[in-house]
Amino acid sequence: MSNSANQSGQTSSVRDEHTGAMQGLRVLDIATFVAAPFCGTILADLGAEVIKVEQPNGGDSLRKFGTITECGDSLVWLSEARNKKAVTLDLRKPEGVALFKQLVEKSDVVLENFRPGTLEKWGIGFEDLRKLNPKLVMLRISAYGQTGPKRGEPGFARIAHAFAGLSWLAGEADGPPVVPGSTSMADYISGMWGAIGVMAALRNSEITGRGQFIDIGLYESVFRLLDEVAPAFAKYGIVRERMGADTVNVVPHSHYQTASGEWVALACTNDKMFERLAVVMDKPELANTYPTSVVRVENRALVNSLVAEWMATYTLSEVLERTRDGGVPCAQIYSIKDIFEDEQYRARGNLLHVYDPRAGELVLPAPMPLLSETPPQFRHAGRALGADNAEIFGELLGLSEKQRSDATAAGVI
Incomplete structure (x- = not known):
């Protein structure tokens, strides 16, 4: 058990990983960047065992996205891959698929955000995996969802903001559309919707014994939050325009x-x-x-x-x-x-002061939401690439040291 600082900035012993509201839940995060992985971050903060699966060479692109630290990984990675175990596995290789299926048999949830059809092409689509684990829950986040004419198109949060109608509303009345606060907002919102969907699906699987997949398009996560924009247009033909800092129906x-x-x-x-x-x-x-x-x-x-x-x-x-x-x-x-510098942030512990053995002192946004009996916990920042290969492939799947060594040499893990 290692030490880190708690939400009030005081150094304390970190709780055992098998505590929290989602303890006992095992999640396989095979997604990239932020959207689906942020669902994993939420679940990990709440006590789930989240295994981050990355390509052996280079890993998740999020490692190099944003400000790079002394350890070679970005601040975004250190923050948003926190509390996750890190393994490498090439899902494009048959040997990698075989190992992944073994992991699925021992897990509850899979998080993915590849283009629709990609996992099916690799033989690990939802219908393939539910044969191995009937209670499996899979979160699928993509630019436009699993259906519709745009299902196969790529997209990032900026594209989602535009397609959802949010960027149209952001900016001064006589100026161009601007970035609505953060270029990653749709990713984070989709991860939150994803966490809601996963928890609902898990609840249903407890009752029925049957898993399901959650289908989220990045743009849908944003569109759902635009208050009366849709009904106002449908009923009265109102097209809300940019208003700068003002709000459409109240003043001041x-x-x-x-x-x-x-x-x-x-x-x-x-x-x-x-x-x-x-x-x-x-x-x-x-x-x-x-x-x-x-x-x-x-x-x-x-x-x-x-x-x-x-x-x-x-x-x-x-x-x-x-x-x-x-x-x-x-x-x-x-x-x-x-x-x-704010006292409210300090009193609420919203800034989490921690020490990471690779990157040193860090201040991260504290886990959310606060629960009175099983509060979210910080265990460690984003791990090094493949840091937990020995534990997951050796202890969980039972591969010998030689088998792991051979798989590493073959580029499978």
């Missing part, structure tokens, strides 16, 4: 600059909240002049200008104090530097 609900130069986010989502803001601004009469969201939306520019003028007369600390005292939701728009 935007970003404003304080007298000291910082930006804040303000959220007045209903009439009562605007009434409170009017009092905070020492202009209670505004609540009578603009009593409803409909009226305020009709006078968007004027209402926004009144709020902006008020914000511009007070420093950040004054704005935050006044809105807090008045019960109006308002927060500084943080950079990552601000986050590292």
Whole structure:
């Protein structure tokens, strides 16, 4: 048992890996980059044994994606491959397929994000594998899903944002579409949907004894989150356009600059909240002049200008104090530097301080979500390529040292 720091930044003994809400679950992660693997990260944080399967030569491309550390792997890899065991196995070779099938027989879940048809071509599609393990659950994430005219096309998160309609909404009204915050958001969201699907499928398999596969298109994960965009178009022909920091159906609900130069986010989502803001601004009469969201939306520019003028007369600390005292939701728009200095982040342990024997001191986003009885745990950062080959192929599958050596020489593992 090794040592790392807990979510409060204090050094403590790391819990045994067989604890957590998902303890006893074995997951084979044969996916690449972020989308399906992030589902594995969630399950691993919650106690599942997740075995990351990579190609023998080079491994997952995520190892070289982003900022490369002293150990040769990226910060993204060290963070998002955490708590996973790392093995190498060439699924394109018959010998690799045979070993993989042995692993499937001893596992509960497979995570994959190859183009549809790829696993079938290798002889390890869902129907092939469920013959070996009838209770098997398989998560399949691809650009456009397993069906439809675009099923075979490649795609990444940026493409998903565009195809889902999110990029259309991101940017200023008179400007081009921009990146909606993160180029990887669709990947992370798909991994979260994937975790929900896996848990639901596992629950059903407990009842019926029958596994199933979960089919997710990257774009679908984003499209599902676009509130009333679809029904508003279907019923009234409304095509929502870019609005910068504003929100379509409530005002004031935007970003404003304080007298000291910082930006804040303000959220007045209903009439009562605007009434409170009017009092905070020492202009209670505004609540009578603009009593409803409909009226305020009709006078968007004027209402926004009144709020902006008020914000511009007070420093950040004054704005935050006044809105807090008045019960109006308002927060500084943080950079990552601000986050590292914030007391709330520190109190909640959102920044996980750990030591990795390969990369040294690291600060990673803490595992989510918090559970009162079986909280998620950090055991180790992303492992070196093939670090757990001996354990998985030797102890779990029973291959001798010579068999492992021969398989390594043949490029199978």
